[in-house]
Amino acid sequence: MTDLRQQALDYHEFPVPGKTAVCLTKPARTSKDLALAYSPGVAEPVREIASNPSDAYRYTNKGNTVAVISNGTAILGLGNLGPLASKPVMEGKALLFKHFANIDATDIEVKHRTTEEFINTVEAIADTFGGINLEDIKAPECFEIERELIERCAIPVFHDDQHGTAIVTAAGMINALEIQGKELCKAVFVCMGAGAAAIACMTMLVKCGAQRENIYMLDRQGVLHTRRDDMNEYKQLFANNTDKRTLQDVIAGADVFLGLSGPDLLTEEDIKLMADKPVIFACSNPDPEIKPELAHATRQDLIMGTGRSDYPNQVNNVLCFPFIFRGALDVRATRINDEMKIAAVKAIADLAKEPVPDSVLAAYEGVTEMKFGADYVLPKPMDPRLLSRIAKAVAQAAIDSGVAQLTELPDGYMD
Numbered sequence: 001m002t003d004l005r006q007q008a009l010d011y012h013e014f015p016v017p018g019k020t021a022v023c024l025t026k027p028a029r030t031s032k033d034l035a036l037a038y039s040p041g042v043a044e045p046v047r048e049i050a051s052n053p054s055d056a057y058r059y060t061n062k063g064n065t066v067a068v069i070s071n072g073t074a075i076l077g078l079g080n081l082g083p084l085a086s087k088p089v090m091e092g093k094a095l096l097f098k099h100f101a102n103i104d105a106t107d108i109e110v111k112h113r114t115t116e117e118f119i120n121t122v123e124a125i126a127d128t129f130g131g132i133n134l135e136d137i138k139a140p141e142c143f144e145i146e147r148e149l150i151e152r153c154a155i156p157v158f159h160d161d162q163h164g165t166a167i168v169t170a171a172g173m174i175n176a177l178e179i180q181g182k183e184l185c186k187a188v189f190v191c192m193g194a195g196a197a198a199i200a201c202m203t204m205l206v207k208c209g210a211q212r213e214n215i216y217m218l219d220r221q222g223v224l225h226t227r228r229d230d231m232n233e234y235k236q237l238f239a240n241n242t243d244k245r246t247l248q249d250v251i252a253g254a255d256v257f258l259g260l261s262g263p264d265l266l267t268e269e270d271i272k273l274m275a276d277k278p279v280i281f282a283c284s285n286p287d288p289e290i291k292p293e294l295a296h297a298t299r300q301d302l303i304m305g306t307g308r309s310d311y312p313n314q315v316n317n318v319l320c321f322p323f324i325f326r327g328a329l330d331v332r333a334t335r336i337n338d339e340m341k342i343a344a345v346k347a348i349a350d351l352a353k354e355p356v357p358d359s360v361l362a363a364y365e366g367v368t369e370m371k372f373g374a375d376y377v378l379p380k381p382m383d384p385r386l387l388s389r390i391a392k393a394v395a396q397a398a399i400d401s402g403v404a405q406l407t408e409l410p411d412g413y414m415d
């Protein structure tokens, strides 16, 4: 048993099992308190909400809550291990929502037979919450699930593995390519994986300026190409009219490798074939497509990122989801649209160029300097400025694009 394995199990088991609990925001000590909190007093907000549903934001915790919902079909890069096994990850997301953005998140693991049953289950409970963060639901079902739920729910529904990952990847990619002296619109991309995260990341990169014809994607069968007849409609959008079939065929001369697939799928020989000054984001969790030690030992001119906390350049949706929901909840956005996502990309990318506060350095043992460059293309999750920068940009974008129920930012918001 490795040290980290035992430490992780102990962390989850002691002093109480799990990572989250409920806390009270109102007194419940006296009979008067109970008469207000429960019967008879609770009847008053019930009547108010029955006659005006938006009063749920006024008298209940709805406006500061997010449901983190999974079916466990794509738990990190561990695969389809079922809803119950996904609970530690969902509790982990709830911990991050609370710690970084003071949002009260509840994890919900759904057992279901059909995609429709999952959608109906989530729709049925949606009004309880201010937002829904879908997590670790595999492609292609995730696309239909999210689309349907956005249609059916009056609150933001956001598949984190798609859009949280895409926002952070785009921010990191813009910065990494700038440092390498390359342009997004000219860069050649190889994306290993063609699932939830990969399709969303490449879609977002195209929105940010990457050229569709410069993108090669691969799944377990190899390169997505137009002569294949085994691809779903989402993969078809990224199929190229090409004779290239393997990773080795497409990685030769590529500027970027983006891994959203599984562990150890990229070799030293592969990265030797890439163009000068490549960018490698090997984002599979917990084990990346190539270990940073191996990549750095192979080439000196690359920028390397992973999804993990224990290497430089953590390309992980934790940099986005707590903060984008903070902004969306605070203006009661009914959805999280492209304008809000692009605002988040820009806020994250820009923050990486600013001097890093000492409090961030203190959270990273042994690190004495962090400065925009090859080992610092993205802000750190511990950076307290992420909250104000992303939430404010997102909330403003929600107002400007007409999906906020508030017409202006609250006075002094995030100042």
Ligand SMILES: NC(=O)C1=CN([C@@H]2O[C@H](COP(=O)(O)OP(=O)(O)OC[C@H]3O[C@@H](n4cnc5c(N)ncnc54)[C@H](OP(=O)(O)O)[C@@H]3O)[C@@H](O)[C@H]2O)C=CC1
Binding pocket: 073, 074, 075, 076, 077, 078, 136, 137, 138, 139, 160, 161, 162, 165, 192, 193, 194, 195, 196, 197, 198, 218, 219, 220, 221, 259, 260, 261, 262, 265, 283, 284, 285, 286, 306, 307, 315, 316, 317, 318
């Ligand atoms: N760093 C971050 O913030 C994030 C990282 N991720 C990581 O991305 C990975 C994928 O997650 P997600 O998109 O949600 O899962 P999905 O199940 O939706 O997609 C997985 C994709 O990876 C492909 N794949 C798996 N194994 C291989 C292989 N051996 N060779 C080629 N392709 C392979 C699958 O191919 P096929 O279609 O043929 O089955 C599929 O296209 C996970 O490792 C996850 O940890 C995800 C979200 C955020």
Ligand SMILES: CC(=O)C(=O)O
Binding pocket: 075, 076, 077, 136, 160, 161, 284, 285, 307, 316, 317, 318
């Ligand atoms: C980070 C994350 O959401 C994942 O790996 O699935």
Ligand SMILES: [Mg+2]
Binding pocket: 076, 135, 136, 160, 161
């Ligand atoms: Mg995930």
